[in-house]
Amino acid sequence: MASTGLQLLGLVLAVLGWVCGALVCAAPLWRVSAFVGGELVIAQVVWEGLWMNCLSQTTGQIQCKTYDSTLALPVTAQAARGLTVLSLLLCLLALMLGVAGAKCTHCMGDGNQASKVRVGRIAGVLFLVAGLAFMIPICWTAHATIRDFYDPNIAAPYKRELGPALYLGWGASLLLMVGGFLLHLGSSQQSRGRLPTFAGVLKDNPGTGAAGEGKPQEKSFV
Numbered sequence: 001m002a003s004t005g006l007q008l009l010g011l012v013l014a015v016l017g018w019v020c021g022a023l024v025c026a027a028p029l030w031r032v033s034a035f036v037g038g039e040l041v042i043a044q045v046v047w048e049g050l051w052m053n054c055l056s057q058t059t060g061q062i063q064c065k066t067y068d069s070t071l072a073l074p075v076t077a078q079a080a081r082g083l084t085v086l087s088l089l090l091c092l093l094a095l096m097l098g099v100a101g102a103k104c105t106h107c108m109g110d111g112n113q114a115s116k117v118r119v120g121r122i123a124g125v126l127f128l129v130a131g132l133a134f135m136i137p138i139c140w141t142a143h144a145t146i147r148d149f150y151d152p153n154i155a156a157p158y159k160r161e162l163g164p165a166l167y168l169g170w171g172a173s174l175l176l177m178v179g180g181f182l183l184h185l186g187s188s189q190q191s192r193g194r195l196p197t198f199a200g201v202l203k204d205n206p207g208t209g210a211a212g213e214g215k216p217q218e219k220s221f222v
Contacts, residue, residue: 004102004103005186006186007103007104007183008102009179010098010124010180010184011095011098011183013175013176013178013179014094014098014180014183016175017172017173017175017176018092018130018172020175021088021091021134021173023165026049027165028048028053029163029165030048030049030050030163031048031162032048032160033160034149034159034161046160048160050081051066051067052064052065052066052067076140080137080141084133086133087130087134090126091130093126094124097120097126098120098123098127098183100116100119101119101121101122101123102116102120103116120183120186121187123180124183124184128176128177129180130180131173131177131180135170142166145162
């Protein structure tokens with residue numbers, strides 16, 4: 001059925017977005033060193049992420065260090081951590097609900113179709129909310145990085161550029177939102193081919209009910 005295909009496609013896209021989001025959350029590539037000015041010094045490259053920063057040298061050595069204190073981080077970094085973790089947890093909950101509410105699974109039984117439709121819709125909405133929650137820190141970090149890059153009051157060694165994790169984060173957010181929309185759309189479609197009920201058969205064929213009344217009754221001669 002078309003609705004089942006939409007559900008499966010939505011789940012696959014959402015799972016891909018969830019995996020990409022987990023990689024983005026863990027990768028220290030949100031911001032990288034910006035080489036500006038006439039003299040380029042590329043002996044060291046600084047990578048910055050949500051949980052750690054790394055220093056890459058031309059010799060191939062990479063040294064990473066986690067942040068010493070979470071409370072010492074800026075408020076934007078703490079909010080970005082919270083939103084990304086919340087988004088990944090919402091994806092996990094939505095995935096479990098989406099599998100349970102899929103029409104091709106039997107987790108909730110075959111006779112409880114109304115509840116499966118409702119669960120599938122909720123899973124699609126959760127994926128949409130997770131995609132929006134994941135896009136907020138990505139867009140905010142990109143805005144702050146571009147703002148600081150063009151700020152003349154910030155020295156050139158402290159300027160940063162957009163890292164590859166931000167681009168992957170935008171893709172993950174789009175996958176989550178598109179997958180959630182397809183899952184919600186596939187769960188909203190009702191199956192057209194329903195079996196006729198006994199009352200409908202009697203209503204369509206009124207002569208069958210009166211056939212028994214029209215039969216002549218046998219008379220007993222005693």
